[in-house]
Amino acid sequence: MEVNVYDRVPEGFLETGFRDFERVLSGPSLIRLTGRANPPLLLATLLHGNEPTGLMAVQKLLRSYRDEGETLPRSLHIFVGNPRAATRNLRHLPDQDDFNRIWDGGEGPEHQMAEELKRLVLGRGLFASIDIHNTSGENPHYGCVNRIDSQCIQLASLFSRKLIYFTRPKGVFSSALAEYCPSVTIESGLPNDPYGLPHVYSFLRRVVSLDAIPRRAREEDGLEVFHSIASIQVPGESRIGFGEQMDGFDFCFIDHIDKKNFSEMPANALLGWRRNPALGLRVIDENGRDVAEDFLAYQGSEIRLKRSVVPSMFTVDARIVHQDCLGYFMERYELPPFSPSG
Ligand SMILES: [Zn+2]
Numbered sequence: 001m002e003v004n005v006y007d008r009v010p011e012g013f014l015e016t017g018f019r020d021f022e023r024v025l026s027g028p029s030l031i032r033l034t035g036r037a038n039p040p041l042l043l044a045t046l047l048h049g050n051e052p053t054g055l056m057a058v059q060k061l062l063r064s065y066r067d068e069g070e071t072l073p074r075s076l077h078i079f080v081g082n083p084r085a086a087t088r089n090l091r092h093l094p095d096q097d098d099f100n101r102i103w104d105g106g107e108g109p110e111h112q113m114a115e116e117l118k119r120l121v122l123g124r125g126l127f128a129s130i131d132i133h134n135t136s137g138e139n140p141h142y143g144c145v146n147r148i149d150s151q152c153i154q155l156a157s158l159f160s161r162k163l164i165y166f167t168r169p170k171g172v173f174s175s176a177l178a179e180y181c182p183s184v185t186i187e188s189g190l191p192n193d194p195y196g197l198p199h200v201y202s203f204l205r206r207v208v209s210l211d212a213i214p215r216r217a218r219e220e221d222g223l224e225v226f227h228s229i230a231s232i233q234v235p236g237e238s239r240i241g242f243g244e245q246m247d248g249f250d251f252c253f254i255d256h257i258d259k260k261n262f263s264e265m266p267a268n269a270l271l272g273w274r275r276n277p278a279l280g281l282r283v284i285d286e287n288g289r290d291v292a293e294d295f296l297a298y299q300g301s302e303i304r305l306k307r308s309v310v311p312s313m314f315t316v317d318a319r320i321v322h323q324d325c326l327g328y329f330m331e332r333y334e335l336p337p338f339s340p341s342g
Helices: 018-023 053-068 083-087 109-122 150-157 173-177 196-208 318-323
Strands: 004-006 029-033 037-045 074-080 128-133 142-145 162-165 183-187 224-233 240-242 251-253 270-274 282-285 296-299 302-305 310-312 327-332
Touching (some): 029 109, 074 109, 128 150, 128 196, 142 150, 150 183, 173 183, 224 310
Parallel strands (some): 004 029, 037 128, 142 162, 162 224, 240 251
Antiparallel strands (some): 029 074, 224 282, 251 270, 270 302, 310 327
């Protein structure tokens, strides 16, 4: 799998909807645009084909400078990950790896594409990297960082007061780029969230105009930081439903479970029901261990929490539950004080 490289805006890029985007770009593509300042800002979109807000915000950003007759304030590297999956409104195609799990090395065609992209963008340095996503369940807009670094945190805080620090899953884009420049993932709500596009657009417009990413995380910013500690996974062959309806399902989760995202769930809270006691949910911590026993209790057919957690990314899309996970358990995280130089 190759990366197509363009040194101008490709024909149709600014006007085409994501469901038709394969007509504009046949596969993973890097668009390098020159602005007044360097090094370039890297923007990643459509790593997940069914998450279009990032692409729409990039289109709006480029149109706005074009319509104003203005040069970009800073050079841009725009990476469009998976237009083929976008055309089918899928996270990724059935025969592909997840494009946001391939950035820490590996043998497959997607991994090789990832290595090529890194070679292409890292040559002359990067100002910062922003990977733009939607969530498949209802979540507030938030930023994610993969290391506790004051510039990563400052960059994320320009998007949202809510911030998640996570080191698992492995192989995510923002984690790989964080070795080279301030790097964040931003999650801009559901794909149809009307506030997603204007919010991401104004964030990008602000960052592309910055002379520098501020270094100091200011306590008065009132950031709410969460540490993602484990993901909840279902057995591959199990049948997943929502609401209390056991017929035909192995696991059912409470109705509107995504409404719980970012709110505290106390110990003993109901998560769902299990029909087949031979099957168990897995709760995978940051070291890859199954810690389900620490978090979940089965009481009859009920699945309850053993301890309080703050969930995120809970989804009501059974396909995403299988492809990725039901969601994550988080706890509040106290930021360390940053020195002015760090
Ligand atoms: Zn995504």
